């Protein structure tokens with residue numbers, strides 16, 4: 001095993017940070033690592049916002065309901081961003097086509113994937129420097145408010161945040177599904193035993209939650225997913241994205 005693989009396999013989300021801040025060089029190298037991720041058709045269809053203003057951090061923490069959005073060394077917001085294509089100098093005719101294209105589901109996926117790949121590169125770069133990270137999807141608890149706080153233009157939406165800093169706790173690694181469920185060879189394999197795999201995984205996770213060194217609880221994967229999916233989720237996100245002129249057709 002090499003150091004890169006070790007870093008990747010050692011991942012766990014960090015939600016408590018020491019007071020130590022990041023140096024400018026650290027932030028710069030992390031952003032450069034993010035930027036070096038592969039990018040669909042060389043579009044680089046994302047923007048990373050580093051939130052350093054404590055007031056803005058506080059407002060974003062209120063949206064997320066999670067204290068660590070405020071209490072961290074650095075908060076990044078990864079935005080899917082098609083606005084630069086819109087800014088290209090083009091004829092009226094070309095502009096009409098560009099706009100038509102930018103509003104497609106395909107381009108929405110392109111920008112979303114680009115932003116996610118950049119983020120994961122940033123995460124691994126940070127972890128390789130001994131920092132901890134946690135993605136913050138809860139910014140989408142009120143995506144319109146985040147849009148307002150960060151003053152995002154048309155064709156730009158906030159995909160998620162990422163908090164970063166020196167870890168002040170050492171959570172155990174969270175188990176993952178067995179490889180057989182995730183990796184299929186050649187064609188999609190419907191496992192007759194999927195239900196059994198999930199039952200076994202529930203047991204694994206139950207043991208993990210019962211024995212971990214902080215925040216122990218009685219829970220399983222099935223229970224978590226049920227809690228989440230039996231209620232509507234962030235129904236304002238769809239209309240918001242359309243309002244941003246994205247994912248319209």
Ligand SMILES: Cc1cc2nc3c(=O)[nH]c(=O)nc-3n(C[C@H](O)[C@H](O)[C@H](O)COP(=O)(O)O)c2cc1C
Pocket residue numbers: 011012013014015066134135136137138139160173174
């Ligand atoms: C896109 C995305 C959004 C997430 N949003 C949140 C979040 O808002 N708050 C949080 O505490 N964790 C968040 N997480 C972290 C996940 O809960 C975590 O990755 C998962 O439970 C597995 O745990 P681990 O990262 O420690 O292995 C998010 C992860 C991803 C990939």
